[in-house]
Amino acid sequence: MTRRPPDPPSTGTVYADVVLPLALARTYTYQVPEEFVGQLQAGLRVEVQFSKNKHYAGIIRRLHGTAPGFKTKPILSVIDVEPLLTERQLELWEWMADYYCCTLGEVMTAGLPSHLKMASETIITLGPMFSDDITELDEDEYLIVEALTLQSELSLKDIRDILQRKTVYPVIRGLLDRHVIFPKEEFSDRYKPLEVKCVRFGPKYRTEAERISAFDLVSRSEKQTAVLLEYLDVSRKQPYVRRADLSKRTGASDAVIKALVKKDIFEFYDHEVSRLGGAEANARAGALSREQQEALGAVRGCHAAGKPALIHGVTGSGKTRVYLELMLEEIDAGRQVLYLLPEIALTGQITKRLQQVLGDKILVYHSRLNNMERVEIWKAVLSGEKSVVGPRSALFLPFTKLGLVVVDEEHDPSYKQQEPSPRYNGRDVAMYLAHQHGARSILGSATPSLESWENARSEKYGLVTMRERYGGTALPEMTVANSRETDDKGMHHPFFTPTLIENIRATIERGEQVILFQNRRGFAPVYFCPTCEWSVQCVNCDVTLTYHKYQHRLRCHCCGYVTSPPEHCPACGEVQLKLSGTGTEKIEDELKIFLPEARIARMDLDTTRGKNALGQLLQQFEVGELDILVGTQMVTKGLDFDRVGLVGVISADQLLRFPDFRADERAFQLMLQVAGRAGRRERQGKVIIQAHEESHPVLTDVLAADYENFIQREADNRRAHAFPPYRKMIRIQLRHPRRPTAEEGAKLMGKWLAYALGDLVEGPFEPSIARLRTYYLQDIVLRLPPHVAELKRVKDIIQRATDKLATTKGLSGVRVVVDVDPY
DNA sequence: AGCACGCCGACT
DNA sequence: GTCGGCGTGCTC
Numbered sequence: 143m144t145r146r147p148p149d150p151p152s153t154g155t156v157y158a159d160v161v162l163p164l165a166l167a168r169t170y171t172y173q174v175p176e177e178f179v180g181q182l183q184a185g186l187r188v189e190v191q192f193s194k195n196k197h198y199a200g201i202i203r204r205l206h207g208t209a210p211g212f213k214t215k216p217i218l219s220v221i222d223v224e225p226l227l228t229e230r231q232l233e234l235w236e237w238m239a240d241y242y243c244c245t246l247g248e249v250m251t252a253g254l255p256s257h258l259k260m261a262s263e264t265i266i267t268l269g270p271m272f273s274d275d276i277t278e279l280d281e282d283e284y285l286i287v288e289a290l291t292l293q294s295e296l297s298l299k300d301i302r303d304i305l306q307r308k309t310v311y312p313v314i315r316g317l318l319d320r321h322v323i324f325p326k327e328e329f330s331d332r333y334k335p336l337e338v339k340c341v342r343f344g345p346k347y348r349t350e351a352e353r354i355s356a357f358d359l360v361s362r363s364e365k366q367t368a369v370l371l372e373y374l375d376v377s378r379k380q381p382y383v384r385r386a387d388l389s390k391r392t393g394a395s396d397a398v399i400k401a402l403v404k405k406d407i408f409e410f411y412d413h414e415v416s417r418l419g420g421a422e423a424n425a426r427a428g429a430l431s432r433e434q435q436e437a438l439g440a441v442r443g444c445h446a447a448g449k450p451a452l453i454h455g456v457t458g459s460g461k462t463r464v465y466l467e468l469m470l471e472e473i474d475a476g477r478q479v480l481y482l483l484p485e486i487a488l489t490g491q492i493t494k495r496l497q498q499v500l501g502d503k504i505l506v507y508h509s510r511l512n513n514m515e516r517v518e519i520w521k522a523v524l525s526g527e528k529s530v531v532g533p534r535s536a537l538f539l540p541f542t543k544l545g546l547v548v549v550d551e552e553h554d555p556s557y558k559q560q561e562p563s564p565r566y567n568g569r570d571v572a573m574y575l576a577h578q579h580g581a582r583s584i585l586g587s588a589t590p591s592l593e594s595w596e597n598a599r600s601e602k603y604g605l606v607t608m609r610e611r612y613g614g615t616a617l618p619e620m621t622v623a624n625s626r627e628t629d630d631k632g633m634h635h636p637f638f639t640p641t642l643i644e645n646i647r648a649t650i651e652r653g654e655q656v657i658l659f660q661n662r663r664g665f666a667p668v669y670f671c672p673t674c675e676w677s678v679q680c681v682n683c684d685v686t687l688t689y690h691k692y693q694h695r696l697r698c699h700c701c702g703y704v705t706s707p708p709e710h711c712p713a714c715g716e717v718q719l720k721l722s723g724t725g726t727e728k729i730e731d732e733l734k735i736f737l738p739e740a741r742i743a744r745m746d747l748d749t750t751r752g753k754n755a756l757g758q759l760l761q762q763f764e765v766g767e768l769d770i771l772v773g774t775q776m777v778t779k780g781l782d783f784d785r786v787g788l789v790g791v792i793s794a795d796q797l798l799r800f801p802d803f804r805a806d807e808r809a810f811q812l813m814l815q816v817a818g819r820a821g822r823r824e825r826q827g828k829v830i831i832q833a834h835e836e837s838h839p840v841l842t843d844v845l846a847a848d849y850e851n852f853i854q855r856e857a858d859n860r861r862a863h864a865f866p867p868y869r870k871m872i873r874i875q876l877r878h879p880r881r882p883t884a885e886e887g888a889k890l891m892g893k894w895l896a897y898a899l900g901d902l903v904e905g906p907f908e909p910s911i912a913r914l915r916t917y918y919l920q921d922i923v924l925r926l927p928p929h930v931a932e933l934k935r936v937k938d939i940i941q942r943a944t945d946k947l948a949t950t951k952g953l954s955g956v957r958v959v960v961d962v963d964p965y
Numbered sequence: 966a967g968c969a970c971g972c973c974g975a976c977t
Numbered sequence: 978g979t980c981g982g983c984g985t986g987c988t989c
Contacts, residue, residue, distance in 0.1 A: 160989080162966095162988095162989095164967080164988095166966075169989090170988075171989050172989060173989090190989085191989095192967095192988060192989075193967075193987080193988045193989095194967095196968090196988090213989080214989055248966095251966095948986095949985090951985095952984090954985065955983090955984070
């Protein structure tokens with residue numbers, strides 16, 4: 143990257159405004175010692191002391207000659223030679239801090255890989271690759287390495303003592319760069335290849351004839367014959383056969399399989415399940431369809447007119463193919479591309495496909511990367527050579543030649559960071575980023591959000607529509623099943639209609655797969671006493687605990703609190719406690735009763751928590767080791783499988799009843815997205831939605847796959863009730879461990895805001911979950927006409943009110959959380 | 966965010 | 978008489 147000329151040292155001392163990785167509102171001004179004057183510029187990291195004993199790696203925001211009206215501390219050392227951040231990134235940080243009402247330090251904390259944010263407490267250890275190349279080390283470095291071989295870990299503070307000098311960061315940085323030492327956390331995060339224990343025919347049984355002869359060898363054993371047959375059956379469908387699977391399916395013990403190995407018929411081996419990365423660039427895949435060709439032209443048209451393009455393309459229309467074409471163009475022209483996806487979709491086939499076509503030109507920025515890999519990507523992006531596919535955090539990478547930004551699944555709520563600050567929406571920040579770089583941008587979805595649709599309607603974005611599924615596959619047949627439906631004996635099941643069960647059965651019999659969607663995890667969300675109606679509440683939050691049958695535990699889905707179910711009701715002593723409500727676990731459980739033969743798996747937060755659990759689950763489903771996948775929202779995202787013949791929505795009512803102004807939009811998106819998982823290639827898929835309220839207008843639109851009708855009506859509703867996107871919404875949440883204090887603070891805050899803003903202020907009121915993680919909550923909501931100048935004024939008012947509250951006796955402990963566009 | 970300073974209750 | 982509770986204010 144080109145070096146910016148250092149700011150000219152004006153008369154006298156030079157000062158540097160430094161951003162610190164703390165939740166501080168402003169930058170802090172340090173004095174630049176004479177010796178550093180020539181080498182400093184914005185974006186470099188420097189070591190500074192902050193308060194008594196703390197040293198941090200801060201980032202220079204700007205250099206100037208204006209002496210502040212207080213004594214300044216000196217910059218202790220310069221960590222980087224070249225800036226680690228670009229001017230644009232610093233501007234982006236400032237914009238985010240400003241727009242989302244948070245501090246620069248909070249943006250910095252979110253935006254820098256922790257490896258680059260050293261502080262005095264950082265613990266370092268000796269790297270595993272260190273091969274006593276002591277000759278390479280200078281005296282200071284040698285001292286550190288020697289200390290580490292004796293003590294294994296040291297804090298930066300220790301190192302300062304060892305070296306007997308104040309400035310140790312440059313030395314540390316040098317060692318880090320050469321991978322001699324590591325910040326400690328990295329070891330916990332080392333990845334290993336995913337391997338599964340498998341069986342295959344031994345070397346003597348490679349040919350068909352040899353294999354047939356194997357049957358003679360085992361003819362005396364019924365079990366071994368069965369295993370052999372099963373093996374042949376499974377191996378026809380899957381590229382590898384798991385040892386555990388084989389015994390499970392045949393009911394044969396592991397000893398039976400071992401016996402076959404002993405006879406040299408089988409052998410064990412570890413099958414390495416493919417991981418992302420290391421792909422070779424292929425030729426461009428297949429030709430564009432006519433519609434894709436047209437869409438491509440339309441997107442180019444938008445870009446030529448300087449507008450972002452919103453692609454509304456039904457699932458399977460091949461939006462990715464269109465993105466790819468444009469991405470290739472940018473990359474060929476030597477520019478960078480940022481392709482954003484919701485986190486979960488990153489595990490899917492899309493990343494693989496991008497890497498197949500773009501090879502090592504594109505890097506996957508994944509939440510599972512370790513620190514070192516993150517820093518490597520950071521540097522590669524800074525050099526302008528690599529493009530990136532990643533979740534919203536990839537927005538913080540130091541792009542220098544950004545030419546195109548793609549936001550796929552732009553409607554997805556997980557683009558919005560909820561906690562902690564900065565509470566930003568990745569899609570919106572992406573648009574700002576593109577604008578900042580003068581880059582083109584594309585938003586894509588099968589169900590565009592109302593905000594984006596409205597932007598297209600008002601011609602801020604260009605709209606590109608793709609209506610056909612690539613290859614002409616028909617859209618799935620969608621039907622609704624009344625939840626009250628009974629079977630031929632007049633029996634009614636609380637969560638499976640006969641229609642759904644019959645269809646599941648038929649689908650599996652055809653050798654196809656089923657996805658069932660239930661938007662709630664666990665077994666039952668309420669554990670209660672039928673006598674006195676007492677129910678188990680979370681100790682930290684104002685919610686009931688969800689029963690998880692598999693672990694026989696009660697869990698809080700807000701804070702993670704776990705406890706054992708009580709033996710009897712503590713209020714009245716009743717011993718027969720009951721469960722109510724339905725989660726994915728229960729669906730899975732009940733389904734096993736109906737379909738004991740089916741291979742069922744569950745996909746929710748609980749089953750995908752482990753490192754490779756999600757990938758493993760998807761892999762299993764992909765190769766056909768599973769018949770039914772029961773899951774939460776997760777199953778609506780990024781799943782792209784050919785053999786899904788049926789998608790079932792267990793309860794549409796549950797989605798539509800949600801008390802939020804976006805409930806309808808969310809429900810519509812979720813249902814249409816999950817429906818899109820059905821029948822992707824030759825075959826038409828089927829979707830069955832169970833509901834009590836069959837004629838709900840949202841359901842009617844879902845069944846007709848009528849986005850236009852839905853979004854038009856939704857827009858009218860929102861406009862009529864003054865909701866976003868026709869109003870700017872800001873939520874101000876006040877939190878305190880004591881309810882009266884939270885209430886008092888909120889009342890006061892509400893009064894001040896109402897004084898300045900009148901009836902734009904609603905509340906304070908208690909949110910539906912009144913206590914969260916031991917804090918009592920109070921909300922104040924502002925709904926403003928969407929004018930930018932107005933917004934600045936409002937944010938100043940909020941800031942002043944927050945400051946005022948912080949200096950009010952007795953209420954200074956009330957935390958104020960501002961959430962801009964809180965949806 | 967961390968941390969020191971400071972002003973009110975149960976202890977060696 | 979002190980130790981320590983956390984409420985308050987500051988860090989260039």
